[in-house]
Amino acid sequence: MQDSTICAISTGLTSSGIGIVRISGHKAFSIIKKIFKTKKDIDITEGESHKAYYGHIISGREVIDEVIVLIMKGPHTYTTEDTVEINCHGGVAVMKKVLDLVVRSGARIAEPGEFTKRAYLNGRIDLSRAEAVMDLISSKNEMALKNSVKLLDGGLYEKIRDMRDMILEHTAYIEAALDDPEHYSLDSYGDKILPDVDKIISDVDNLLKTFDNGRIITEGIRTVIVGKPNVGKSTLLNILSGSEKAIVTDIPGTTRDYLEEEINLDGITLNLVDTAGIRQANDEVERIGVERSFENMESADLVIYVVDLSVPLDDNDEKIMSSISGRKSIVLLNKSDLETRINIEYIKARFDNILIISAKEHKGTDELKKMIRDMFFNGELSFNDEICITNLRQKNLLSDALESLHLVRQSVHDGMPEDFFSIDLLNAYNSLGFIIGESVESDLIDEIFEKFCMGK
């Protein structure tokens, strides 16, 4: 029997806005009782199992969503534990809110593959499937890892690393002084550390707010437009976003060379990324831009490869083609208003989804939208629900770090001895480390020996 209660969004985050938040574990029922109210205010966990109830998810006095809740008592559930499924209707943002509330009420975000793992560990799945479970865990983790890297673009990684550096530096000093009190003094170190702790607290606070505003990550099909310079990528972006009157959000903190916009294509959210044109770079800045273009391709759910059909293919096209082969992609042969100078058959032999368009003359753009729609509804294209989960997991870790830092501040205010500071500092260091996929290992000891001269 597992002792923690886990939760996750167990359907893909489709734009239809309907999805299921699933909770499993011994606290599942007590959590749902806290956050779910039916009209008659009955105790839904008292009734029979496998029954659905209509009502609202509430947080304090705020109504978050109108939902159907399914109560399933263990052991007759997938995981064999008490399980609750909340059918949400309010869209992706609301679903995230519900999940967040479930976490605050005592569950934790499930690890990738954890529901299935529990089902297995609790004897629900037979032995022959064990290996499939193991595969699932390791592949889901790999995906989650990729996602977290994806999310950590845009300076977040650097910010967290800077905070960790600062924390480690103070912790190492305190520990060095405790280890060798005759060499290093901790006199009024609390006063010294407080401004830095406050600074990190406010930085973490700000990051958390950004998470709440949903601005660090936008959910959608990550669609990356690539191609050589001047093939019409930006025109395409403007057409796709402009004609739909989509809400356009700039991602903050960008000193970047690519542009992201969120558009809505008949109810499907696309997270469009326009990248720097790919060619043999002449200078460092451009080289970095080109590198980023390739990185963006790596993390794409869909790549739109734009080719200027009036210019012959060259090495750069070969490079792009080889890096998108195997990915979900659409090849746009743009500038159909000009004379064709490329071998279209050559491209057809390598890619399935090819459209000839003229972005300038708005020819073929409707076909493009239809093609994307079809791919989505055929299930060929989906976005990765792990992103949202990873995102929430990171948010929780940030909250943990914040709590630890507040404890440090409390210890300083209470006049506790310095050795108490470093315990919570190290906890904060760990939580932040998990966000960027780094653990403590021997960081602290290394830092002590690196910075402080100690010994007989």
Add this chain to the structure above:
Amino acid sequence: MSEIFDVCVVGAGHAGCEAALACARLGLKTIIFTVSIDSIALMPCNPNIGGSSKGHLVREIDALGGEMGINIDKTFIQSKMLNKSKGPAVHSLRAQADKQEYSRSMRKVLENQDNLIVKQAEVTDLIIDEGKVTGVKIGSGLSYSAKAVVLCTGTYLKARCLCGEAINYTGPNGLQPANYLSDSLRAAGIELQRFKTGTPARMDKRTIDFSKMEEQFGDDRVIPFSFTTDPDTVQIEQDSCWLTYTNDKTHEIIRNNLDRSPIYAGVIEGTGPRYCPSIEDKVVKFSDKDRHQVFIEPEGRHTNEMYVGGMSSSLPEDVQVEMYHTVPGLENARIVRNAYAIEYDCIKPDQLKPTLEFKKVSGLFSAGQFNGSSGYEEAAAQGILAGINAAMHCLGKDCIILDRSNSYIGVLVDDLVTKDITEPYRMMTSRSEFRLLLRQDNADLRLTSIGHDVGLISRERYDHLIEKERLISEETDRVSTVYLGANERVNSFLRDHGSTPLISGSSLIELIKRPELTYDDLAPLDDDRPNLPLEVRDQVNINIKYDGYIKRQIRQVEQYKKTENKKIPESIDYSKVKSLRIEAVQKLTKFRPLSIGQASRISGVTPADISVLLVYLERFDHKQD
């Protein structure tokens, strides 16, 4: 024809002494070998026992029924509780030892221990039969049969001492090295590595000008190391230590002669410890520091030799003389013994189980510097554990494992067998994640019942412990029921103690939690307080004062225990675990962790690997059914 013993202990340093005493006291016929009877419990480097986190180890050894604490209580000449102004978790006892007395006193204990034979001889070979150790062979060709062997060879294996260009193939202090055992170990498939350490020069006290140094005193009231020592017996007259500093001139001389340092000239092969760098290292690595501390400490009461702490070196003698003479107070000092570096063979400790038995060779245990650690206390701590487990092995009982949640010894051993040890390992309080629970003041509460179960702690001592536990818990409960009104008696008391007066009534507990007050301070306000011994009052005070922090760590320990209790069968073949990453397979195969908890601490093993492993183990369990 060979004599038959239960346990052979090889080496009579701090590890060997504890190991041999543990075995003999548990009733096993034990023999301990040393290359020199005169070097039993020798302290070839610093003249201290204890210090930050090392003091914790000594307390733990004592709580388990070891000898180190008792021996230093008998032979110390100065004692200090370090970090007294800090939290109780980092209070650490450190004593200056009279080295010769320490060694002599331990020798007496060994020589008079029932079931223990002390023998001067160099052990040259291990006798191993089908993966089981069956005895040892000594230099004369004689062999000794044993059910278990504990290797505690310290820095003696293929030892080489370096002092500038002068290289001597000796153990510490010019003692005879052990040149053959390494080959026998290799032949048994045991992997060795080469470590290095060093020691500073010793000076003639008569030639030191102490007026240029700061005098360092011991504590007014000395606290003994051993829980069995009557505190009144250790209130002796203490000797002083002295503090002075290096300066620009010292550093210049060192820099000018770096090419003659065996380390910088590349002569030394072994890896030295980062935490106790030679003065050469300090000057090179911390070139921004314009001075380094130097502690002048007595080596004992029957000698004029003074230890020059902080200036270990392997520079040639002529440079040493010049260098030491730049230090205020040492201008005319005469060197009695030169500083030197020593290189030696030791094992890669990942070959050991957390019981300190070799994974490959049944009945073969090891402890101390041979395992890649450094320090007398670290050695003794492993010594007592290896000794107990060698005894358990002979008696056919389960070996004991100390873990990270109950002791620094557990942290030490877990680190040794789970991490890549690439330099001599020293204990530090920052290595212990649960240090608020692993205090030097509660080592007995943590470990004495284990010592009793094993058989090293007497019934009487155990009963005392049970009584102490009862008093602590009763008094903690009682205090939680005491309430104080906001009356003039209480408030004038608080004002007198620099504490804010009460506006409304308060529990006594809330007042004890104030940083400026303690349980003892508040006695005048606590009318029904029983008369309790200091050791009980201290625990009550700490339990109440740091309650929040302690509870948090207890919760963390509960989490830790869950993974620790999930055992991995020894027969597991990681290459058969599908979906496990190659790196994880390699690491797990190399370390062969005993539990999921231990596996999760191996660097390069990810949480996902652990998840996969858990699923696999579940299947394994079913297969066994």
